[in-house]
Amino acid sequence: MDSHQKAWDKDYTSRGRLWGGGVKDLPALPEGSFVLELGCGDGKTLSALPGGCRVVGLDVSPQALLLASQVRADANLILADVGYLPLRKESFDAVFAFHVTGHLLIAGRCALAREAARVLVPGGRLFFRDFCDLDMRAGQGVEVEPGTFRRGSGVLTHYFTEDEVKVLFCSLWPASISTYCWKMRVKGEDHLRAEVQAVFLKS
DSSP, X not given: OOHHHHHXXXXXXXXXXXXXXXXXXOOOOOTTOEEEEETOTTSTTGGXXXXXXXXXXXXXXXXXXXXXXXXXXXXXXXXXXXXXXXXXXTOEEEEEEESXXXXXXXXXXXXXXXXXXXXXXXXXXXXXXXXXXXXXXXXXXXXXXXTEEEOTTSOEEEOBOHHHHHHXXXXXXXXXXXXXXEEEEETTEEEEXXXXXXXXXXX
């Protein structure tokens, strides 16, 4: 496990659940869909996925998986690196990559993209969300690669453009891609949060 990956386990161990609120605008999935979430963390998205789906959650942090098991008891949870999935090719109808790809260096992001495409069935969909370069935190911390910053905890965050996401997942067809922005109030002031949201289809 790399140092930036270890930072997540340390964070979950010291702070417990890191993510509050619910997950909005999840796609409708057919009954019985076999679903994989990459970087499931403490189970925020897993808990919101439809009960009729067969769900696998994967994360590099043992502590995160322990927390996830408490919110989605029927999920199969796997401790693994998202760039080296211990899963058969063409196994999943849907793969979710919500705010995980951006926490990797470029080599890791490319490995995730390859592995996500490999495990999708033909006609399967990849759902992507990650912060973009318009976000309030873009540029904060130490830049370790172009557009990728390390903050105090050791966690990395890459801030994407739409074109960059298309190139990263170029082996899949981009069914939709857009930038979603919202305001976050901090100490009485509004700040802009922004993420790229995309859906890719495997032909």
